[in-house]
Amino acid sequence: xxxxxxxxxxxxxxxxxxxxxxxxxxxxxxxxxxxxxxxxxxxxxxxxxxxxxxxxxxxxxxxxxxxxxxxxxxxxxxxxxxxxxxxxxxxxxxxxxxxxxxxxxxxxxx
Amino acid sequence: xxxxxxxxxxxxxxxxxxxxxxxxxxxxxxxxxxxxxxxxxxxxxxxxxxxxxxxxxxxxxxxxxxxxxxxxxxxxxxxxxxxxxxxxxxxxxxxxxxxxxxxxxxxxxxxxxxxxxxxxx
Numbered sequence: 001x002x003x004x005x006x007x008x009x010x011x012x013x014x015x016x017x018x019x020x021x022x023x024x025x026x027x028x029x030x031x032x033x034x035x036x037x038x039x040x041x042x043x044x045x046x047x048x049x050x051x052x053x054x055x056x057x058x059x060x061x062x063x064x065x066x067x068x069x070x071x072x073x074x075x076x077x078x079x080x081x082x083x084x085x086x087x088x089x090x091x092x093x094x095x096x097x098x099x100x101x102x103x104x105x106x107x108x109x110x
Numbered sequence: 111x112x113x114x115x116x117x118x119x120x121x122x123x124x125x126x127x128x129x130x131x132x133x134x135x136x137x138x139x140x141x142x143x144x145x146x147x148x149x150x151x152x153x154x155x156x157x158x159x160x161x162x163x164x165x166x167x168x169x170x171x172x173x174x175x176x177x178x179x180x181x182x183x184x185x186x187x188x189x190x191x192x193x194x195x196x197x198x199x200x201x202x203x204x205x206x207x208x209x210x211x212x213x214x215x216x217x218x219x220x221x222x223x224x225x226x227x228x229x230x231x
Binding site for chain 2: 002006032034036045046047048050055057089091097098100101102
């Protein structure tokens with residue numbers, strides 16, 4: 001069982017917005033500004049999409065945004081496109097000098 | 111552009127030691143921590159640990175007793191050894207560059223291509 005809790009699936013139609021949640025505790029998500037999000041297409045390596053809760057690396061479309069409220073972080077994908085269909089994972093630094101991940105969310109573009 | 115290429119044995123028997131190596135091409139090796147992460151089939155990602163160019167390591171507390179991460183800075187390579195493997199260690203193993211100092215505070219990027227390691231008798 002993963003340390004961070006994500007919904008197993010999410011979906012939306014092209015052009016719509018979808019939000020994926022990532023729930024932890026005050027010892028990880030809620031306690032540090034070190035939340036990241038990764039996109040993984042089948043058979044490919046994960047790709048960093050968001051770091052520092054809400055910052056986008058160079059080259060990541062601004063359709064992807066991150067936020068946090070309390071112990072829950074969220075990834076929002078606006079203007080859904082077919083290529084956004086992938087698995088998404090959140091991660092956070094955690095107390096006791098650890099890095100924890102969520103179980104992943106499969107995003108389907110209908 | 112930084113690229114990571116990894117290799118190692120893909121099929122192990124229970125109680126054997128898993129051994130993987132990751133080579134870094136392009137960019138600075140000494141400025142970052144280098145990480146190992148795994149993804150068991152049907153499950154989420156799990157951080158294994160990290161090392162910097164001088165050999166300073168940090169490990170996942172749940173795996174610490176069985177994990178050794180080492181570095182050869184002259185070759186820009188890092189290695190992973192996981193002892194006494196069981197079927198629960200079956201996973202795709204990735205190496206990745208950590209950003210923002212230890213514990214990849216600013217994320218992990220880029221990642222290696224992944225290596226499937228299967229533990230079966």
